[in-house]
Amino acid sequence: MLPHQNHGKKSKVLVFGAGNFGSCLADHLEDSSHSVYMWSRSGDQVKYFNQYHRNPEALQDHEFAESITAVGPEFPSAEMVQSMDVLLFAIPTEGVRETLTALKPTLDGGRIPLLIFVNKGIEIKTRALTLEIIADTCGPEIAKIATFLSGPSFAKEIVKRQPTSVSVVSLSKEHAQQASDLFHQPWFRCYTGDDPIGVELAGALKNVYAIAAGMAAGLGFENNTRAMLITRSLAEMTRVGTAYGASPLTFLTLAGVGDLFLTCSSSTSRNYTVGYRLGKGEQLDHIIKTLGSVAEGVTTTKGMKAIVDELGVAAPIASGIYDVLYEGRDAEERANELLSLPPMGELDLSVESGKPAKRLLEKLGLQS
Numbered sequence: 001m002l003p004h005q006n007h008g009k010k011s012k013v014l015v016f017g018a019g020n021f022g023s024c025l026a027d028h029l030e031d032s033s034h035s036v037y038m039w040s041r042s043g044d045q046v047k048y049f050n051q052y053h054r055n056p057e058a059l060q061d062h063e064f065a066e067s068i069t070a071v072g073p074e075f076p077s078a079e080m081v082q083s084m085d086v087l088l089f090a091i092p093t094e095g096v097r098e099t100l101t102a103l104k105p106t107l108d109g110g111r112i113p114l115l116i117f118v119n120k121g122i123e124i125k126t127r128a129l130t131l132e133i134i135a136d137t138c139g140p141e142i143a144k145i146a147t148f149l150s151g152p153s154f155a156k157e158i159v160k161r162q163p164t165s166v167s168v169v170s171l172s173k174e175h176a177q178q179a180s181d182l183f184h185q186p187w188f189r190c191y192t193g194d195d196p197i198g199v200e201l202a203g204a205l206k207n208v209y210a211i212a213a214g215m216a217a218g219l220g221f222e223n224n225t226r227a228m229l230i231t232r233s234l235a236e237m238t239r240v241g242t243a244y245g246a247s248p249l250t251f252l253t254l255a256g257v258g259d260l261f262l263t264c265s266s267s268t269s270r271n272y273t274v275g276y277r278l279g280k281g282e283q284l285d286h287i288i289k290t291l292g293s294v295a296e297g298v299t300t301t302k303g304m305k306a307i308v309d310e311l312g313v314a315a316p317i318a319s320g321i322y323d324v325l326y327e328g329r330d331a332e333e334r335a336n337e338l339l340s341l342p343p344m345g346e347l348d349l350s351v352e353s354g355k356p357a358k359r360l361l362e363k364l365g366l367q368s
């Protein structure tokens with residue numbers, strides 16, 4: 001077994017969200033000797049977790065350490081929040097605004113803990129990235145130090161200590177380094193960076209392409225088609241991300257091509273599974289009801305469509321997924337339309353806007 005590495009003082013961490021990823025990261029941090037608390041909105045889940053050290057809603061085969069304490073369903077008190085070194089948010093993007101709005105009064109006037117976000121999505125109503133949601137709810141100073149952890153990292157494999165690597169990024173180099181020190185282990189390698197907009201877009205968009213890859217498999221397409229989809233999706237997400245104002249290189253990182261590759265090639269991915277079942281002819285409503293966990297790509301497809309329409313960027317694969325999910329189009333027919341598009345230049349980024357990122361950085365009081 002790979003040895004532990006200690007990076008200085010051990011931290012007190014409160015994890016918001018007790019689903020697959022929240023409880024998996026709680027487990028990882030406890031395993032690295034941090035003191036871990038995990039908040040859930042479900043009183044039954046809290047009781048069960050503290051009594052049996054198992055999560056009734058996720059990773060059911062895994063036994064958690066007794067030292068992880070579940071708290072809730074009441075929202076954590078100001079006293080508890082103020083006593084933490086780290087707040088880790090592992091809830092779907094649609095729940096982030098509500099959670100941060102409830103949290104803000106507990107942060108006022110006190111020491112600000114390290115804030116780390118692991119959700120991968122775009123808020124549907126506002127098309128906002130999490131960086132913007134943080135600025136709206138907690139203010140630009142907190143957004144500037146917020147940190148994002150993203151990359152190819154299935155919860156199920158992390159709890160088995162399968163060697164895994166992630167991108168850890170923030171507009172603040174110092175905070176990205178602190179978050180990396182918190183998580184880094186030989187089996188959980190962290191690589192730091194400073195492009196949270198690119199990393200957030202990559203994490204959100206790869207879920208849309210994972211639906212596409214799953215759908216292709218469900219329709220009976222094989223390996224050549226998957227390789228084509230992954231490569232063309234990488235070109236598409238780089239084009240969209242660069243037009244948004246992110247660095248194109250970010251799409252070559254763990255949070256970019258790494259996570260795209262993982263989720264487009266495995267049925268462990270919930271987004272891939274949604275696509276696969278759609279390709280097999282199941283209805284979206286039924287799939288969502290029976291999935292038992294969040295597939296962020298379903299809602300992100302809507303936000304992404306609005307963003308690419310605003311930017312005027314070509315995103316044929318994502319548009320095809322939007323049509324199948326929300327316009328009632330037949331998956332096979334829509335796939336055939338994509339295959340019949342005229343040929344184009346392979347490295348055509350056709351980028352000039354960058355306006356959304358400029359707007360967001362201005363909101364934070366930063367020059368882009």
Ligand SMILES: NC(=O)C1=CN([C@@H]2O[C@H](COP(=O)(O)OP(=O)(O)OC[C@H]3O[C@@H](n4cnc5c(N)ncnc54)[C@H](O)[C@@H]3O)[C@@H](O)[C@H]2O)C=CC1
Binds near residue numbers: 016090094099293294
């Ligand atoms: N499962 C995985 O392997 C990975 C997941 N992620 C991302 O982490 C985020 C969470 O995913 P999972 O834990 O897998 O989902 P999940 O569906 O297993 O759990 C989500 C948790 O968030 C809670 N929640 C939902 N809305 C909430 C709200 N408004 N307020 C408070 N709590 C709320 C749910 O009750 C549940 O405990 C997603 O954005 C996902 O894309 C990222 C990397 C890997």
Ligand SMILES: O=C(CO)COP(=O)(O)O
Binds near residue numbers: 152207268271295
């Ligand atoms: O993001 C993930 C792994 O990196 C998990 O993907 P799914 O949400 O599609 O399961």
